[in-house]
Amino acid sequence: MPHDRHRPVTLQEVAAAVGVSAKTVSNAFSRPDQLSAALRERILATARRLGYPGPNPLAAGLRRGRVGAIGVAYDNGLSYAFDDPVAVALLAGVASAAEPAGSGLLLVPGSSDPARRLAAVSDAVVDGLVVSSVGDDDPLLAAAIVRGLPLVVVDQPRPDRLAALGAPGTPWVGVDDRAAAAAVAGHLLDLGHRRLAVVSFGMHRDPITPGLVDERAQAAATYAVTRDRLAGYRDAARRAGLDWAGVPVFHGGDSTPEVGEVGADAVLATDPRPTALLCLSDRLAEGALQAAARLGLRVPGDLSVAGFDDAATAPGLGLTTVRQPTREKGRAAGQALLDLLAARPAPAPRSLPAELVVRTSTGPPA
C-alpha cells in the first residue's frame, strides 16, 4: 500500500474506510440532518483518525457554484490601497457588509504589468466583484464584466459609462463629486478669494509628466472623479464670474502628500500667486500644507487650503474639506453585491450625500 506522504486524504477514502458511500460522508460534514447521529459520529471519528481535512472547499465550490467570497479590485492595487486611509476605509466598509454574511473578502492583486493585472481579475475565485474607482476605459473593468459575475462599481466609471460598456443596470455607489467640488470652491469664493489654484491627482491611468493642464485636457480625463471634481470647481468659478482659463490646475500622479507638495509648489509659483488652493484629496492637501509651511506662508492668513474626502487625518490638520461617507460607500457596495448574489432586487445606482466641512485651513484672503 503505497502511501503518498503529502496528498491529502479525500472524502472517498474516508467513505471506503467506514464502509459507506461518499455522499454519506459528505452529508456527515455538510448536512448532519441527513444521517443518523451514530453513523455521523463514526464517520467523523474515522475522518479524524485518517487526518481528513474536511471537504475540499474548492471542489465543493465548483459543484455548488459558490465559494463564499467576494472580490475587491482597486485601480491601483493593494500596496497603494493600504497606504491610502480613504481606500482602507472603503475596504473596511465592504468588509462590514461581507462579514455578517459569512463572506470572505478577496483583495485582487494589482500589477505594473497590464496583462497580469487583468489576469488577476479573470482568475479571482469569487462569487462576485466590487470594482472600485477605475478609469472610463480601463480594461480591468472590461475583464470584470466578461466574467459575468455579479458586479458592483464604486465611484467610477459613472453609471452612464457602465451602460455604454454593456453593463447597464450595474449597481453603482458614489457621491456627486461635481456638486461637492462646487461646494468647496464656492466656500472659498464666498470668502472673497479671486485667485484660485487647483492641485489634482491623475486624470488617466497611464503615467504622465506632472504639470499644469488646460481646460481641454481637464475635460478629457478618463477618471470621471477627477473630471467631475474639476468641473465642479469650474462651475463655482464661473458662477462667481471668474475666468477658469486663468486658474492654474496642476495634475500629478497618485493621491499622495508628495504629489500635493510638488503641485502646491508649482501653482504657487504662478504669478499672481493664488490665495487659495483646491486640492482633490486630503492627502494632496496634506502635502500642500507642508509646502506652505516650507514657503513660510501662513494658513489661512496667506493661503487657504481645502481638501476632499474628510479623511481621518483631516480634523488633526484643521483641514476644510468635503466629507464623503467613504466607509458607508464600501458598506453599500458590499451590500449591493450580496443582494445580487442572493437574487434580491439590486439597488439602483445611488449617490451618497457629501457635505462641506469648514475648519481652520480656510479664511478670507489677506
Added chain:
Amino acid sequence: MPHDRHRPVTLQEVAAAVGVSAKTVSNAFSRPDQLSAALRERILATARRLGYPGPNPLAAGLRRGRVGAIGVAYDNGLSYAFDDPVAVALLAGVASAAEPAGSGLLLVPGSSDPARRLAAVSDAVVDGLVVSSVGDDDPLLAAAIVRGLPLVVVDQPRPDRLAALGAPGTPWVGVDDRAAAAAVAGHLLDLGHRRLAVVSFGMHRDPITPGLVDERAQAAATYAVTRDRLAGYRDAARRAGLDWAGVPVFHGGDSTPEVGEVGADAVLATDPRPTALLCLSDRLAEGALQAAARLGLRVPGDLSVAGFDDAATAPGLGLTTVRQPTREKGRAAGQALLDLLAARPAPAPRSLPAELVVRTSTGPPA
C-alpha cells in the same frame, strides 16, 4: 436550441463551436505557445462571440491544485481588524508580499458564532493561511492546522505551543514581547517611578468582566502576547526591587481607546495613585491619555504614560512606546507562506527587532 439565459458558456461549448478539442481551447487561453497563432485567434474570436468568460478559475484551481490566493485569519474578525491601525499595517505587510507574487489576499471573516468562525477557516478557498494573533487554545488554529495547507503564524501562539499542537516547524513571526515590555518598564523605573500600574487588553478570547487581576491570573492568560508583556513588565519591576503584587493590573477586552480610558480610571483610583501607566498598546494608551486629561493630570508632570506598538498615531500623541515593525512582520509572514508554497526552504521562527521609542509622554515623577 434551448438557451439558458444565465448559465455561462463553457470551454467545451467553445471547442464544439470552433471544431477543436477542449484541451486546445484551454491552451488557447493558458498556454498560447501550444498552438498556432492563427487557430488561437480563431478560438479567441469565437469565445468572444459566444460570450465565454474565460476558463473558470474555480475549475482550473481544482485541477491545478492552486488558486492563487492566500488567506489571513485574524483573531477578532474583519470589522475589528480594519479599525485597528496596527492590524491594518499587518495586512498591508502581507499584501506587500502577496501582490508582487500575483497572489490574492483572502480576508477570512470572523463571527460571534464559534461554529461559523471555524467554518470560515475550513471553507476558505486559498493555497495557504496566515493565522494572526490567536489564543493558545483557540480552535481557529486547530481548524487551520487540520486543513493541512501551508501555514504561518504571526505573534501568537508561540512556536513552542505550535509544536505542542502538532504543528512543529510552522513558520512564525513576531517580536520578543517580554524583552520589549521589560524595556519600556525599565525606562519608567529608570526615570524614578516607583508606583506603576498596567492597562492591559484581553487575556483570553472569551469575554470577561474588566477589572484588576492578580499575578496568578496574569500568568494564566491564553493570549501569549498579553502574558509575555505582563511578564516583561514584572521582570523589570523585580529587577528594580519592586513588589509586583503591589502593581495594579487592569485588564479589559479589546485594544481600544475606550477600554484604555476605563482602565486608566480604574488604576488611577487605587491608592497610592500610580505615577506611571504601562499600556499594552498605543490604542489603550490613547484612551489613558484622554482619561488623564479629563482628570486634570498633566502628562508627564503628574502622570507618565507609555504604550506599545508605535502605531501611526503615536508620534502625534508624543507617546513613549515600543516600536514593533508591524508592517515588516506582515511582509515576513506573507513571504514565508509564499516560500512554503513554492517549496522553498521555510524560514525558521524569528523575532523581529523591537525598540524603545522615548517621546514626551514619559518623564520623572513629580
Added chain:
DNA sequence: ACCCGCTTCTTCATCGATGAAGCACGCGAG
C-alpha cells in the same frame, strides 16, 4: 528511402466534491 524531432492538436483520465433521484425499511393508520 528512412529516421528523427518538432510543432500542433487530440485522447483519456482525473481533480474532489454535491444535487437529484431512487431504493429499502419500518411504522402507524385504515
Added chain:
DNA sequence: CTCGCGTGCTTCATCGATGAAGAAGCGGGT
C-alpha cells in the same frame, strides 16, 4: 393486510477545467 410516508443511505451524473501521454504531419539530415 396494505397502503402511505418518513428516515436513512445509495447511485448516478455532473460541476469545468487541465496534466500526461500520444498521434499526425512535416521538414531536414544522412
